[in-house]
Amino acid sequence: MSATDLILHEEEFRKVVGLGERLRHDANARYVALIDRNGQPIASSGELPDVDKTALASLVAGNVAATETLAKMVGEQSFSSLYHEGEKDHLHMSAVGPIGILVVLFDERSSLGLVRLRVRQMTPDLEDVFNEMVERSRSAENPELEEFGAAMAEITDEDIDSLFGDRI
């Protein structure tokens, strides 16, 4: 299993959602999301109707990955955060440990300074949950993973064919 593989359990999911809610409240933000560096959405807080969250996560991950490569090109280890300023809405993206990215969308009800401060305060707690997630994903004793493996061991070719059905 590589360092980027993740298995998200109920307990950690609740913790991450709770932290996201708190950050959104404290930073007065519209939307907060935690994604992994491969572009998988993990948890979010706040509503963003009409926005495809998978596409958002994937574009953020691409943006962060491209920026990190840029950082290395100019001799930096990484750029720890990214900020995009719009007319009404602004996007702040920052690293959470080696595998997570925190995204905060905010408008005129907040400010870059406040968002930066709250993100900095919250990041260690999020990193702790991420570390727990990684530890549990790697742990040999993982009853949920065993249960999942047992269920998946029964997958048949017919199951997979039925996934497609008449959808495509």
Place this chain on the structure above:
Amino acid sequence: MPFINYAAREITCKLVYYGPGLCGKTTNLQWIYENTQKEAKGKMVTLATEAERTLFFDLLPLSLGTIRGFAARFQLYTVPGQIFYDASRKLILKGADGVAFVADSQAARHEANLESLRNLQQNLAENSIDFQTIPYVLQLNKRDLPTAMPAEEMIAALRTRNEAVFEAVAVNGTGVVETLKSMVKQSLARLRSGTPA
């Protein structure tokens, strides 16, 4: 290893279409997008140049249904084929659960196919992904063109690990679903072992 979310009971697999410039990677995704039921597909994201060449990547999220109580979601990505976008290709391969190599059947593109295949192997290695074990499919695209090389010759040159091979004409959908299905089957079959890869 796909991303497993127990809380939402979802499995998400990242599947990447790789190949030389103008081989039809985006065309594969477009055909899938146009022929998938509305509720099963997300928004297709395309980061392309004005000349419609893929600049960074294309993304198509699919939610196909449930398998053993878990919703199966797939994120289909293409890489930019042009040689100078190598950094982007490397980034997109990160965390890939399956790869389809789309080869251009035109004889004039044979060298480009070989170069892109070498580049795939190198970029997978740089992402610590084993080319020999990752779910993998070979698609021979543009079979309808008069300049297409014989399939046997292409297979002899490009088939590297006894992978499934599909002849395709992506513009009209021939071989497109078969290619995707094969990648999906292989990536889900990896879960059968019950332990992460």
